[in-house]
Amino acid sequence: MKRTVPLLITTISGFLLIAAAFIPATESWGEVVTVWFDILAAIAFILGGGNLMKVNLKKISDRVPGWGYAAVTLIAFLLTLAAGLGKIGSPPASDQEFYGETFASLPAAAFPESQVTRIAGEIPEKEEAQLPDSVRRQMSQEQGEIVFRGWILPNQIEDLKSFKQTLEWQCTVENLAEAAQPPESLRGKAFYYSDHSALSFRGVMDEASRTELAAMSDDTRWQQAVDSIYEASQKTTTIDVDAVPTGFAVPASLADVVSYSVSPQQLSMAGPMSRSQRDALINVFPPLRPASEAEIQQFIDELNGLGEPLTEEQQQVVERNLRGGWTAEELITVLDGAGQAQPVAKTACEMLAEKEQGVTEIDPFHPPGDDVELTNSQQAAIGQFANDESITVADLVDQLQAETFTGAQAGAMAAFFAASPTAGGRGKTIFQDLLKLPGTNLSTGQRDWLLADFRSEFEWKKSVYQLFTAAHTPKYTWSGPYQSGGNLFWWLYEYAFKPLTATMFAMLAFYVASAAFRAFRAKNLEAILLLGTAFIILLGRTYIGVAMTAWIPDALKAFRIDELTIYIMSIFVTTGNRAIMIGVALGIASVSLKVLLGIDRSYLGSRED
Amino acid sequence: MKRETLIWLIVLVIAGIYLSYRFATVGIGSVYVQELGGEQAEAGVAEIAAGTATLSVSRTFGVWAAAIFTLCIFSFLYRDNPLYKFAESVVVGVSAAYWMVVQFWGVIIPNLLGKLWPAWIQSWAMPGLSPLYGAYWYMNLIPLALGVMLLWRLAPKGAWIARWPLAFIVGTTAGIRMVGFIEADFLSQIANSIVPLVVATDGSIDVWACIRNWIMILGIMACLVYFFFSIEHKGVVGHVSRVGIWVLMITFGASFGYTVMGRIALLAIRFEFLFDDWLWLIDPLQKRVGL
Secondary structure: OOOHHHHHHHHHHHHHHHHHHHOHHHHHHHHHHHHHHHHHHHHHHHHHHHHHHHHHHHHHHHOOOOHHHHHHHHHHHHHHHHHHHOOOOOOOOHHHOOOOEEEEEOOHHHOOHHHOEEEEOOOOOEOOEOOOHHHHOOEEEEOOEEEEOOOOOHHHHHHHHOOOOOHHHHHHHHHHHHHOOOOHHHOOOEEEEOOOOEEEEEOOOOHHHHHHHHOOOOOHHHHHHHHHHHHHHOOEEEEEOOOOOOOOOOOHHHOOOEEEEOOOOEEEEEOOOOHHHHHHHHOOOOOOOOOOHHHHHHHHHHHHHOOOOOOHHHHHHHHHHHHOOOOHHHHHHHHHHHOOOOOEEOOHHHHHHHHHOOOOOOOOEEOOOOOOOOOHHHHHHHHHHHHOOOOOHHHHHHHHHOOOOOHHHHHHHHHHHHHOOOHHHHHHHHHHHHHHOOOOOOOHHHHHHHHHHHHHHHHHHHHHHHHHHHOOOOOOOOOOOOOOOOOHHHHHHHHHHHHHHHHHHHHHHHHHHHHHHHHOOOOOHHHHHHHHHHHHHHHHOOHHHHHHOOOOOHHHHHHOHHHHHHHHHHHHHHHHHHHHHHHHHHHHHHHHHHHHOOOOOHHHOOOOO | OOHHHHHHHHHHHHHHHHHHHHHHHOOOOOOEEEEEOOEEEEOOHHHHHHOOOEEOHHHHHHHHHHHHHHHHHHHHHOOOOHHHHHHHHHHHHHHHHHHHHHHHHHHHHHHHHHHHOHHHHHHHOOOOOOOOOOOOHHHHHHHHHHHHHHHHHHOOOOHHHHHHHHHHHHHHHHHHHHHHHHHHHHHHHHHHHOOOOOOEEOOEEOHHHHHHHHHHHHHHHHHHHHHOOOOOOOHHHHHHHHHHHHHHHHHHHHHHHHHHHHHHHHHHHHHHHHHHHHOOOOOOOOOOOOO
16 A cells, blocks of 8 residues: 555556557547646645745754744745735736626526527537537527527637638528627627626616616526616715816717816716726827927927037937827828728528538638729828827817728728827936937936926826726726735845856856866866867957957968857767757656666665655 | 944945935836826836826835845845844745745636536636636545645644645646656657757868868767666776766856856846946936936
8 A cells, every 4th residue: 555556656647648649549548647747746846845834843842953944945035925926915816807897796507597598500510529618508409409598708709710610500500699799788888708707788778778677587696686786886986186288178989977176176987997998088288299390490499508518419319209100191091001901700590501502712811992092182182280289189070971991991091190109208318318319418408397297197007097996896806916016025036046046156256266276187188178169169259368369361271269169069069968868758657667667666665664 | 233244234234324315316126107007007107207207216216125025135245144044034924925926826716626616716706717617627526635635744633644736736747747858858858859960061071061060970879878877887888988077077167157157247247237226326227318
């Protein structure tokens, strides 16, 4: 029991992995054993930690000489452990949170029967594979129909589509995706997350939505969930803001939920805020227009008036930055590019219909339509926008949409302006570029003037983020990474673990050098070869070494130290390492076989226990 | 007080005064951060000048702590001393806990507990995990049991129980290593060593490539002869194995050179940290120009 079973375990686990490498049918066994190995290796770290505590506690308890250091070890260990396991200071993982939505717990069984979708079809049977995890609780086969309890989510549609790659099944999934939706008035607002057993509502739930949802079921749990979401989504979050952008007006898309009061300066949000709402509120700063010569001169004059006048070189830096924005021609090119017609993929049902009609070679795309290019008047509107700051982006969009203007073009224009610098970004870049020039000494007035827009943009961004965070109720507070920037565990890693271990390794440089000094004596050919190679490699990796032999003419460049280093590494070191690796591999194979066959049992320890 | 202690005390006091003066006047070791939505990013001169960055007390303290830890370790170059022992104790404690935490969140939670209790783990640790049991989930009770048996080593009695999981670890290591080394080292190295002994490029013989390949083949054969201990290294075998030793000596010399350079690079990084991030005596990346 104490020795035979471990021997059997060693042999079975080892040979299982060897078999998995050669027999495809046993590949999954090998994967399972490897995962178990990883788990046990991880538990071995816990054993190591436990052992460390045991040893150090004993030292402290016995008051052995140096027990104080044992206490230091123990404190450092426990502090790091608590910080890491407790994720102290880690915010919830932003990619796991549902921003802009309000949740209420609801088991799948309480989902209204009126919302259960039934469509004709059959769930395909697949050997060794169950339905995807994301739909398993909601989907079933009943009396020749596919039944789906809940409203299907985009990730569930994708999971189902990849479950079986046949047109028939893909078409069934498309039909299911069309049918398993909430009523039209609630689409895009109400969701059911089966994995989280939660009903969710995006934004503020109005009275009509509440009534419509409540009418779906008399189940108390459903009623409570709807009421709970209604109450929670009515919450209004208000924060004080120090500064608002000049001429600020709440974007039209947010007018229903965001409000701003001038006195006191406060920003309010009704209900939770989504990421897109946050970004829309942040990006209220108009994109910069291309600067004219007069504007550039005015900029330089103002800067000169606030401190020491700029030198010629500094003026060039400023001019380069001011001219470096976008141009009307660039925007027109981007929009024309976005207007090029793209082929649209056919649905599976469309392809299935073609297949049933006898089409043998089915084209998965519809033929692309006509390209859309900007008309002369649209181009003129863009030119006018580039030169007239009184025209807003919204005005420009209105003008462009008066004629043919596709959604892709609108998206491309939004991306173009999002990538364009704002006044704050440009001021900051000029400030940084000026500082890079030697001898630049900007006055306080010049600094403040250059960075004023950047400061106000950042303060606004900070306020919006504050509102975004305050309006959100975290669903999974402990989901953040254990090592998130700025938390205690990160601090211990960054300022204790990393410098200490790096310095310990760095210190080996001294010991290696001193050991080499004592050990290396050029007393025979072998020692000369070792010493000479080390010397060449060391010199070849330094500037001085390369400089020492740089004078050697090109005809004899093979004798330059950097070239010699390359030859040694590519020929002799490769040769030696190859032989060593072959030898090591044979050694490991033989030792492994000895262990697996029970010839080497040293790992079992003595027979005493 | 011993004379040596007195000298060190004076040195430390002078260093302390200098550092305090530099911190008060220049702010050495200070770290500024710009915070947005709960996330901190290290700030540059522009952010500091604009007033959008704030002094991070924890990070500034961290830089000072890291610098003092670095000096404590370096103090061992003089001789073993309490400062070094203190730093050594900290690194032992922190690194043991660090790896424990990494393994706990990286392996034990997703691969073991997440499979045995998926709904529970999903509810607090891994929202992205499916709350449903996977196929053959109960098989994960085996590594759980082996893990508990491994931890039994900490108990005063029954240490032999830990032999079972240990045997599993030894067996799987042997299996993984054997296959891995045979495939990656043995076979692939032999395959890479099968090179043409006469290399022709564009119709003419590439003499240099021929010499290189000959040296490589003969060198590998000579080294392998040296590793073959079943016959006595005398006569021809002795001469060939001697050539093998020469090749190995060149390899070891190059490895030694690289190791030393690697350590010196690490040393340079530590000095850069001390003189740049902490003392602000150098600024190779121009991080503080205009501050």
